[in-house]
Amino acid sequence: MKPKYQTALWVLTILLLLLTVIASAVLYHRGIRYGFLYSLPAFLLAAITGLTLLDSHHSRIRYIAKLNHECTEAELATFQQLDMGLCVLDEEGILLHYNDYFSEKILDAEDMFGKKLSAFLPLDTEVEFQEIHWQDCFYQVRSVPYEGEEKRLTAFLWSDITELEQTRQNYQNSRPCVMLIMVDNYEDLIQNAKESTRLEISATVEKLLEQFISQTNGILKRLKNDKFIAILEEEHIQRLIAEKFSILDEARNIRADEKNCLTFSIGVGHGAATMQESEAWAVQCLDMALGRGGDQAAVKTDSGFRFFGGVSKGVEKKSRAKTRIIAGAIQDLILNSANVYLMGHRFGDLDSIGSACGLAGAIRLMNIPVNVVVDPEKNLSKQLIAIVEEEMGKELFLTPQQAIDTITEDTLLIIVDTHNKDILESLELYQAAKKVVVIDHHRKTVNYVDNAVVFHHEPYASSACEMVTELIQYFKLNAEVNACCADCLLSGIMLDTKNFVMRTGVRTFEAAAYLKKIGADTVKVKGLFSGSIASYKSRAEIVGSAEIVGCHAIAIAPEGTPEIRLVAPQAADELLSISHVNAAFVIYTVKDIVSISARSFGAVNVQVIMEQLGGGGHQSMAATQIMNISEQEAKERLLKAIEETEKD
Template identity: 60%
Template sequence: MKPKVHARIWLLAFLLILAVLLPSALLYWRGDPFGFLYCIPGAVIICVGISMLLYSQRNQLNYIARLDESCENAKVAALQHLPLGFCAIDAKGVVVEYNQYFHEEIMGGSEIFGKNLYDKIQFRPSDKPQDITWQKRRYRLYAMPFEDASGDRVITVFWEDRTELEHLQKEYIDSRPCVVLIVVDNYEDLIQSIKESGRLAAGVSIEQLMEHFIANTNGILRRLKNDRFIAILEERYVERIIAEKFQILDEARSISVDERNIMTLSIGVGMGGATLQECEELAHQSLDMALGRGGDQAAVKTENGFKFFGGKSQGIEKKSRVKIRAVAGDLQKLIQDSRIVYLMGHRYGDLDSIGGCCGLAGAIRLMDKNVRVVCDPKKNLAQQLVSLVEKEVGAGLFITPEQAADAITDEALLIIVDTHAPDLVESPELYAKAKRIVVIDHHRKKENYINNALLFHHEPLASSACEMITELLQYFKLNGTVEPVYADCLLSGITLDTKNFVMRTGVRTFEAAAYLRKINADTIRVRNLFSGSIEAYRSRTEIVSKAEIYGRFAIADVPADTPSVRLVASQAADELLSISGVDAAFTICEMNDMINISARSYGNINVQIIMEALGGGGHQSMAAAQLRDCTAEEAKEELLSILKNLED
């Protein structure tokens, strides 16, 4: 400001001198010897003008100086009375200046001048705001560095008190409404199996259970149907219920309906939605996931997917066949409206996957429809079954994944059997090209499931996919009876997944087996499908003999060079369960640059939850996981850590 004013003044003086001297110089140049006399008045004018200009300059400079001093005083006063904490620190963090608010409100009146701020708070200057806790209050710190008059680095720090704001934010989140949907699993089947007095007692027990659930909250709970409830709770109470891991699930299991049946619940929680309607939609999604995983558990939809709680007991088998009849009718119509049907299972297809495809193919042929079973001839665990079918009905039934992907059209129907995960199908390319898809699976529902199916037949309480297909066969309208070889395929799948009718068997499992036997399934031929080589038997025996016991768990390492390593690993896990005191068994093997873990139990330990913690899945008594970027030893340590947490 000052240099600019100074320059203007001397520019005016120069112009005045030039205006006086120029006429005199012109007269003198024309020969007038007295021309210089004209300069005298001009010189007087110039002196007076310059004096006035200098006086004006001094006044302006004095005014600017007073204005600067006033601004500086105003700035200091503003900082001192600003309702915001302010302090200045040097390069080492020593406080060199602060305002009244900082001294009294933030530091509580204690002297801070000359002391190191870094010794008191966890703070380092940054170009981004930093949130800290000081004296039980929350502050956001803004740091702005600059250099003072002497060139030293000084950092000004402004303290914004956000305690009340964060309290309001937390109160807003805690008070958001959440929707909780509760379903009594298989209520109708449970009630039908007991006397009238028992039904009344069960109803009272359910009401008391729900009253206890809603107690100590400000929420509401209403009964929608005999087996269905809805609760509206604030998020603070839902968080407490989640922290307690849904104790209502354990309380429900303690209610005995009769001597053999207990009560279980499925719960879906919708929280964090922008509206109450959105929370209800999330609750329905969570409930569908809980039911799809067999019930007796709670599912909570989060930003990272679903979180599950419970799932400790075996699901109660459904007795009604109304759904099966409806699914069979819908499926047959889809098949009849298709030019060709492709049947595909999961990668490394086993007797349940390929057997189910073959059994369904036998029925589709009786509908006079063209059908193909998609199977990798080299990468499958049912080679003996494939050979048997080719021998009985010819090789034309099977097609490779590559051939199917090249041949499929929009008029084709793709039926996926024994998996509902898009990343586990035999041919992802075929799945991506298919426009019309049907899913038939019995595995507990995963978060990443096939969501574009025209028909999604999912029954997690079924023993196997072959059991589900056998039930559908009984409601198909066929031009004849399914050939015995296809019945053998279905019976082999049931036998595999039930471990010779020991695991996960219900009334409907035996009814399905009886139907297959009725249409001439050969149990001896099925048994022969499970025979293995002497090398595989020796390998399995060696693996079991070297297993390590950790309390209730058995873990065995499987050498990577073991013949038929995938099949032998799963069979070894089955055999480990025969050891006294072992409730769950695990085999670990390295295969195709991945670590494969097979898990088995008799159902009292949910191995599905254990495998899900490792990124896998499956059933309560049979599950698996694949781990990348780790060694077998690291996978074992991770598994042991999960088992330790389970025991704790």
């Protein structure tokens, strides 16, 4: 209690006692024998207040006696003269002494003698140095323990570093950051447009970005027709992050024509030691944003990347110039290698195995030894593999261990239908390879293959088989690939497009037409999708057990369901046929690992939902695997991820 308040309370207590005595005497003289009872409450209140003040006074006396016992008079005088806060605590954290600076600046002149300091101050008494934010000020606190005559004491020195902290914050807020902005699909938008339309689109883009940058104190420069660079301060980057890059929504409201709208991809480099490093981070983030389909911003963080936007469908690029150049580069690598290994993801499906087999047929026409690396037991394409073995020979396929044992420095490893290190058919084979090529259509993930000589990545393509079909058309071959290879490639396209319903573009149908032209048999390919009666019943059981939550269907597969890795995504596809269901999720367990297969028609971005659970995929097709968790817990996490996504 503050001393001035103690004095006032003493005066009030004495006055109250006097008034009580006077009132009792007056009542008695007027013949009211028990009149003193009327004054009893006031008397008790005064007595309690007096006793409390006496206890506080005695506590102060005990404190002074204890401190005088521990410290000399010279030491106490020195404490008061310090130009910083000082307090002394005993082993129990009881406040034994503090100087005037500590009393005025930190305690606000409150009397805290003999009380526990940690009860009202966020002080950790166990550390030597700490920083504390208290009452709009920042303090650096140092503890100095010493042995008293009776017990161990600790002195705490409080240095006001508010000005230094403000300088540090101003420095951090003013750090320059690099932001790269690219207009998605700019060349395709203006390719067949009139000159006036081209100028209008260019002016609209520039005006929108200038208005965007004018809200900050940054600068904006155009690097190319479709690419800009902006230099901003850190505080403005933090504001943009808090606003979740609202410019993405503003751009989406601008129509380039009846079918297409403007979208941006943004990469932000901030928090780096140098401007050069910030620019490198911005390039890396822009690559991630583009690799995930565009229409989003990517920001590098300590733990990886943070993404904003990505709600629109990836825009198909009609130009094949990039494909033609990459096809030439890949063929040069193949011809300059001793042999080629083709590898997809674990539990290879028709797109993974089909694209590998189709590409293997083209490489054979170059007279280069080639093998497809696949686990013969753990895959979802046993029917396709059996057909290829019959048509192209069993020697085409190698197990992961056989490939590891025979790989050389001159072997080229081509990875298809994935770029994620975590789900490769054989991580050890990838690590042993000196030359790596990646061909994939999935949206880019953080743990991607980062040492590829050629990284052919088109997130707007329907499938890896579509990408391989386009590549082999630009290979310089003496003949067309055989009909078996065409069947393999068509099967992958049909799988990932759900028979040309989902994720199809003009180039998808052009690729299918080319495959039909060189001998693909649609009836034969359709036979690859046939399943057993057991899998059909399992699929029906999963669909029947689904729970509808809002516009989402969630089902948990019964334990022991046969061919569950194949059945789960099929069941998710069937759930989408239910009215008002925009996304479907099937949860199942294989060897203590809970998996979730997610599907949608595009209105719900299941990739973003699965990424929150450690997975990934496409906007309309994604999955994840979670270890050490029950199916019910996985469902609860899924519902929470859906809720978080809907908030954004």
